[in-house]
Amino acid sequence: MLERARAAATYLASYEPQAGVRSLADIVNPAVLAYVTELEELYNGGEPFRPVLRMPSGRPANR
Structure with missing residues (x-):
């Protein structure tokens, strides 16, 4: 998906x-x-949402 977004941005910036x-x-x-x-x-x-300074690392604990 990132590749498609990069391609779109490059094309649009250059030609449209x-x-x-x-x-x-x-x-x-x-x-x-x-x-x-x-x-x-x-x-x-x-x-x-409440602001956070840093996201915790790793996967969230199962609830």
Whole structure:
């Protein structure tokens, strides 16, 4: 998937300036924001999740 996103960003930046994509970040950032917003709606009452400074390493413990 990352390869497809890189290819799209490279193509769009070079040949389709009206797309507004100049880098991989222009594709990734809006997609991540949309997904996090959806997760906040589903699991946190529409509120932002509590900020963390560093994610714990390893797999989460089974609940």
